[in-house]
Amino acid sequence: MEQSFKTDIIDKEEKYQHFLPDWELLISGETDETAVLANTCAALREAFGFFWTGFYLVKNGELVLGPFQGDVACYRIRKGRGVCGTAWAEEKTQVVPDVEQFPGHIACSSLSKSEIVVPMIAHGEVLGVLDIDSDELATFDETDRIYLEKMVDTLVKNIYNKQ
Ligand code: SME
Numbered sequence: 001m002e003q004s005f006k007t008d009i010i011d012k013e014e015k016y017q018h019f020l021p022d023w024e025l026l027i028s029g030e031t032d033e034t035a036v037l038a039n040t041c042a043a044l045r046e047a048f049g050f051f052w053t054g055f056y057l058v059k060n061g062e063l064v065l066g067p068f069q070g071d072v073a074c075y076r077i078r079k080g081r082g083v084c085g086t087a088w089a090e091e092k093t094q095v096v097p098d099v100e101q102f103p104g105h106i107a108c109s110s111l112s113k114s115e116i117v118v119p120m121i122a123h124g125e126v127l128g129v130l131d132i133d134s135d136e137l138a139t140f141d142e143t144d145r146i147y148l149e150k151m152v153d154t155l156v157k158n159i160y161n162k163q
Contacts, residue, residue, distance in 0.1 A: 005047035016147035019047045024154065033057075033159050038067035040155065044132065045069040051112060051135040055120075056084050057128035063088060066128060073108040082106035087117040088126045093145050097138040109133070116140035118148045122156050130155075 003026060009015045023043050027036045041053040054068025056077060063077040063084055080089040082104055087094045096115045099105045105115075112133040120127045130152055134140065 005043045007047065012143050013147075015047065016143065019043075020147065020150070023151070027154075027158060031159055031161070034067055036155065036159050040130075040151070041067055041069040050132050050139075052109065052131070052133035054131055055128050056131060058088070058126055063129065070133070071109050071111075074106060077106060083115050083117045084129050084131055087119045087129050091119055091121055091124075091126060093118045093149060095140050095142075095145055097140070111135045113137045114139045116144055116148065118145070118152050120152050120156055120160075122160055127156070127160060 003022070005019065005022060007015065007018055009018055023040065026039055026043055030036050037055045041055070044050060044053045052068065052070030052073070054070065054073065055066035056063035057066040061079070063079075065073055065075045077084045079085050083094050083096055083099070083102055083106070086104075094115075094117045096102045096105070099107070099112055099115055112135065114134045114137050116132050118130045120129065130148060132140070132148070
């Protein structure tokens with residue numbers, strides 16, 4: 001399989017609109033959690049040039065590092081801790097324009113400046129989170145939230161066969 005997610009598109013909304021069908025094609029027909037999450041990180045990073053893309057998955061009451069692309073990261077995050085643990089506790093996407101202003105932010109890399117974390121929720125249960133870091137301030141906004149939440153909905157349906 002050879003598929004490139006790089007484009008010359010600059011407008012963010014247009015970029016997501018171009019990306020989504022290609023990504024849906026990429027993950028269609030595969031239901032293995034690790035495989036699909038791994039390719040999703042790779043595709044997002046390639047298309048948008050994000051500094052770090054990855055998943056933390058809820059296992060035995062903690063978030064545990066899952067498939068990711070980027071620098072090595074912390075293994076475990078407790079509920080309510082950091083941006084990821086807050087997204088889990090509040091069951092709500094966290095858009096953080098400046099990680100230094102987020103109380104309790106967990107710095108896996110000092111290069112990370114802004115972050116978005118989207119919880120994966122099925123039937124009121126958080127299964128994990130999608131975490132994306134940027135090495136620039138204020139990278140993420142409502143557009144990212146809307147499209148990444150759409151992606152996470154699709155993931156929950158496809159992999160976990162829920163919702
Ligand atoms: N910054 C996150 C920790 C995970 S890393 O960014 C990969 C947090 O505060 O939860």
